[in-house]
Amino acid sequence: MGVSGLLTAGVSVLGPVLREDLMLSRVELSLFALVVFVTASITSLPWGWLSDRLSVLRGIALTCGFAILGLLGVIASSSLPGLLVAAVAGGCSLALSTTVSSKAVGQFVAPQRRGRVLSTKQMGIQGAQIIAGFVFPAIAAVFGWRLGLTAGVLLAAVSLLLILATRRRAFTPMEGLAERQDVAKYPSEATWKTALLGVVMVYAFVTAICFQSNLFGLPLAGYEELGFDIATASQVVVVIGFVGFLARLAWSRFADRPLNIRLIMIVMGVGLFLGQSFLVAVHISGVAWFFWLGAAGIGAFYALVPVVLSGVALQYFPPSQIGMVSGIISLSIFGGFALGPVIYGAIVDSGGYLSSAWALLAVVIISLLAALLLPTRKARMKQGALEKTSNLVRKEV
Numbered sequence: 001m002g003v004s005g006l007l008t009a010g011v012s013v014l015g016p017v018l019r020e021d022l023m024l025s026r027v028e029l030s031l032f033a034l035v036v037f038v039t040a041s042i043t044s045l046p047w048g049w050l051s052d053r054l055s056v057l058r059g060i061a062l063t064c065g066f067a068i069l070g071l072l073g074v075i076a077s078s079s080l081p082g083l084l085v086a087a088v089a090g091g092c093s094l095a096l097s098t099t100v101s102s103k104a105v106g107q108f109v110a111p112q113r114r115g116r117v118l119s120t121k122q123m124g125i126q127g128a129q130i131i132a133g134f135v136f137p138a139i140a141a142v143f144g145w146r147l148g149l150t151a152g153v154l155l156a157a158v159s160l161l162l163i164l165a166t167r168r169r170a171f172t173p174m175e176g177l178a179e180r181q182d183v184a185k186y187p188s189e190a191t192w193k194t195a196l197l198g199v200v201m202v203y204a205f206v207t208a209i210c211f212q213s214n215l216f217g218l219p220l221a222g223y224e225e226l227g228f229d230i231a232t233a234s235q236v237v238v239v240i241g242f243v244g245f246l247a248r249l250a251w252s253r254f255a256d257r258p259l260n261i262r263l264i265m266i267v268m269g270v271g272l273f274l275g276q277s278f279l280v281a282v283h284i285s286g287v288a289w290f291f292w293l294g295a296a297g298i299g300a301f302y303a304l305v306p307v308v309l310s311g312v313a314l315q316y317f318p319p320s321q322i323g324m325v326s327g328i329i330s331l332s333i334f335g336g337f338a339l340g341p342v343i344y345g346a347i348v349d350s351g352g353y354l355s356s357a358w359a360l361l362a363v364v365i366i367s368l369l370a371a372l373l374l375p376t377r378k379a380r381m382k383q384g385a386l387e388k389t390s391n392l393v394r395k396e397v
Contacts, residue, residue: 002124037338039091048327059100129241208336244303271301
């Protein structure tokens with residue numbers, strides 16, 4: 001998954017330099033993220049359908065291929081249209097990485113280890129942010145931003161070669177696993193599942209708006225509003241990635257235990273609320289530490305959102321549906337990723353950074369309300385009892 005995140009993390013880190021070099025406005029630069037995530041959102045369902053029918057190895061190869069095309073496209077760009085074409089390839093890579101990796105977990109990992117493996121695979125995104133935050137600016141400071149992104153191309157190519165070299169050991173199916181799970185485990189209450197998936201989609205959408213807006217906007221805010229130099233401002237992406245990595249590492253110790261998903265979603269929402277509150281406070285008070293505390297809070301608590309929501313897909317849906325369900329959740333996440341930076345850039349251009357921080361705080365409150373509406377286990381049992389009663393009545397009639 002980390003390979004697919006190199007493009008967006010790289011453009012976010014190098015955004016101030018890239019914007020000045022290509023003479024783009026904030027809104028124009030935000031269009032790159034818009035196209036990436038609109039593409040990822042639109043293609044999530046088709047890629048999810050295809051990943052249920054495609055081998056994992058071929059899916060990974062496609063993911064790396066699209067990531068390399070996207071990075072090369074940005075490197076070769078001299079204007080906004082070139083960036084947007086590259087963004088399409090980057091969006092396909094993101095959509096593929098989510099559905100293919102979720103399918104791999106469902107197909108090759110025993111149920112009692114899936115939570116830990118999900119946390120591990122999601123760390124790739126934080127790894128990409130850390131690499132992009134440290135390596136890309138260092139190279140760009142000496143050789144320019146285009147060669148900075150070239151490091152991402154080399155990393156993606158090496159990753160693909162390593163995967164191909166280990167394919168026989170890494171992709172040996174666990175015989176009979178899917179069949180046993182389909183028969184023995186998954187609940188069949190269609191109404192309850194629909195309600196669950198609906199709430200998860202809303203939660204995924206609004207939290208993604210908050211996270212991606214900050215990932216896109218905080219380097220710009222640090223550089224333009226708080227007076228940081230480019231190197232310092234870009235380190236906020238490293239902070240977000242590093243604390244996210246630590247959060248997922250800590251979560252992996254508990255991920256395989258039976259947990260209250262609703263409570264976890266509420267806790268994540270509260271954490272995002274606190275982080276965003278610090279980002280509001282920094283524009284009011286000018287205290288620089290609030291900037292870093294807010295970024296750390298957003299990075300740590302949002303890092304758990306995709307892991308927890310992927311766990312919902314694996315826990316309540318059979319392996320034959322994981323690709324499609326993951327695609328539906330990804331559609332919501334990438335839709336939020338697409339919308340967030342555009343709204344952020346438009347609000348900043350019209351009302352300033354403080355207005356955008358308040359707007360994102362309101363978005364986080366919506367995520368808390370969505371978590372409170374998540375169907376409980378009690379509601380699921382009640383729905384199952386009603387369906388059984390209805391079936392008995394129909395049989396008697």
